[in-house]
Amino acid sequence: MKYCLDCEWAVVDPDPRPESDSSERAIDHVRETGHSISSDDSPDLPPLRAEIGPALSTLFRALTQAQESNRDR
Known part of the structure; x- marks a missing residue:
């Protein structure tokens, strides 16, 4: 699987060789x-x-603050 670190782009290729279509x-x-x-x-x-x-x-x-607030009651 190859995926973009900046957007949602990803491709899964069962062939892991560098010259595979997913690499291109x-x-x-x-x-x-x-x-x-x-x-x-x-x-x-x-x-x-x-x-x-x-x-x-x-x-x-926010959850931590809510828990602390509930403890004070």
């Missing part, structure tokens, strides 16, 4: 967008995008 498509994506590509040979989905981290931090902070 990844190179085309980089040329067209300037984005960064990563690859992973496991069948898992790509990692969470970077934008999700701050949202999770905000949610965690």
Whole structure:
């Protein structure tokens, strides 16, 4: 699997050889967008995008504050 670190683009190719079609498509994506590509040979989905981290931090902070508020009652 090859996936973009900057957007939702991803391709899964059962042929892991560098000359496979997925490698060519990844190179085309980089040329067209300037984005960064990563690859992973496991069948898992790509990692969470970077934008999700701050949202999770905000949610965690809000939950922690709510718990502290409930303890004070």
